Amino acid sequence: MISLLGWIVFILAVITIVRTVRILELVSILGGDKEEVTDGDNKFNAWMMMIFLFVCLGGMTYFTLDAKKYLLPVAASKHGVITDNLMNINFLLIIFVFFVTQILLFYFAFRYKYKKGEKAYFYPVNHKLEFIWTIIPTIVLGAMIFYGLKVWNGITAPAPKNAMIIEVYGKQFDWTARYAGGDNVLGKSNFKLITDENPLGVDRNDPASADDKITRELHLPVNTPILFLFHSRDVIHSAYFPHLRAQMNCVPGMTTQFFVEPTITTDSMRLITKNPKFDYVLICNKICGVAHYNMKMGMVIEPAIDFMRWYKDQPLVFPPAAPAVPAAAGDSAKAVASK
């Protein structure tokens, strides 16, 4: 019923517009319009240009100031502070250019509307002007490229030798972390070794795997260099740590990496954001299937002491063989046998 009413309203709306057009058309013919575009049209659109400029820039400024509260909090990693600075400088530059060019565009559109009997200023070329507005963007962009690449080279430089190695393993639709343990070397892994008990396909025969630990939550000690190595089991995922300003794709058949040094603990960030429920998170940022939006892992950044306490309780990839048969179970087994 409602959809029927909807269709009726829709059809009536279309008919109304068509009839309005017809009336406008007849009025214009009766009014004896010679020109395709009348003085009234030019005046209307020129003024609209001015109004739109103010409404648009005003609205955007208001919105920007208001939307600040939704943005990510301060970067929680060493390199994040540097990229945030670069971002701010870039924004200052583009906001300046945005205002200048948009104001000129809409102001010219307002100012130079058609006047009968007048001619536009015949001004087809000026090489000097063209040279100036080619060379200035070139210099400014040259500086931005230089600055940007300096930051990029810093971020992607080889990680320090003592960086703690953590594997982040993506699969549809969850994350697993593997810590390299005391030797700081991850045991080899192979997708052909994957079983239900060994979800990452870690090689049991590699001695380096003996002290590896697998966790379902990511804990990072603060102010410690950390080298993430990324793997994927099935499709491309992207490990995105918005608060650390870090992101790297996880590609099947490839090892990718990202070096970070977290600087703000979860507790400090809760104070900074004034949100006692704040938590860091690792999310998937490359569409990987139906539960993509839900593929996330909790992350805690904490002082080294708290980290060690947590780490001690995490299970090894290959837990040492359990004592043969627990006593109680042994008794009931005997009871079954004697019957």
Place this chain on the structure above:
Amino acid sequence: MTLWLVSMVLFIGSALLGGINYVVTVLNLRTKGMSMTRLPLTVWAFTITAILGILSFPVLFAAALLLLFDRSFGTSFYLSDIYINGAPLHYSGGSPILFQHLFWFLGHPEVYIVLLPALGLASEIISTQSRKPIFGYKAMIGSMLVIAFLSFVVWGHHMFITGMNPFLGSVFVFTTLLVAIPSAVKVFNYLATLWKANIVYSPAILFAIGLVSFFISGGLTGIILGDSALDINVHDTYFVVAHFHIVMGSSAIFGMFAGIYHWFPRMFGRMMNRKLGYLHFWLTILSVYGTFFPMHFIGLAGVPRRYYANTAYEGFSGIININSLISVFAILGAFAQLIFVINFFYSMYRGKKAVQNPWKSNTLEWTAPVEHVHGNWPGEIPTVYRWPYDYGKPGAEDDFIPQTVPYSQTKSSNLEGEE
């Protein structure tokens, strides 16, 4: 999926044939007097677009072919080390990143395949309706050629965080940010054309001005995305969605609307209703900015694109306010398009009859009669004597001189060297 690949192959084949047709026509079938530097910028833009298509589509063809091999004939170009549905797959040694390289080698020029024709249409319309020559005609051609060239060496900026070698990333940062230079030249030339103009507000020039506005807004955020260090944190977020829907989506669509309003009388011999055109324009530009501008902030809040729900992470709950605002503008924008559709079909049959040259334009198509005849012109095809932008020339009787008027008839307005 396999059928889709086959259809892609057919599509690429037809795109190639179409592109060759454009290039050959422009190079070989120009009328007498129509030198390359007398071509309207629209035709230049279409030609460059066709060349881009011819050069880039074969790479997509190769990518699709290899994918077909992987799917049907057991090769491993793109896949390796995969464990899925409880069992390992046999693929070994391939790389999904190879597919991304091949795809974006087409994918990036494709952006300009979409945008350049719109820029060409806008150049023509802005000059005609401003009653003023386009500023820097040769610089406009040059910047289009430079953009076209650069479009082939920037594809890696879609792949900064795929694990590609960081040095390669640096090279792509460099080439990508260079695109801003010819783009800036184009914007300044448009501004210089509008300066001291005599603007006749047909719906077409409104859309062309809207295009320039979007080209600026979206182009500027490209400077951030093209910088690999900044891309790390906004890659695949709503910031990207905002950027390309403004610079490529809305710009190109506005160029298309401008073209339709401008050449409608040429196509159907009738005028579109201009009042509805104005309404369509103002509602659309408002809703485009209203829809896409707020998305920058969602992206800066770290919200990924391609999530169908933002409920899984508590930190994203705040942006529901912004999303509601976006929805309101998006719905408004959709309704505005209804006005255009009605106007289009209504005018096709019942619009006001058009005169031969309603916009007082210089280019050749307006010298053909309103009635469609085979070969466009009855009798001989016209000869061209001058460039297409002699608008508002001092000393001339009218504020336009069509390309078919020889210099000998316009002694009073000829500049030095024009005879």
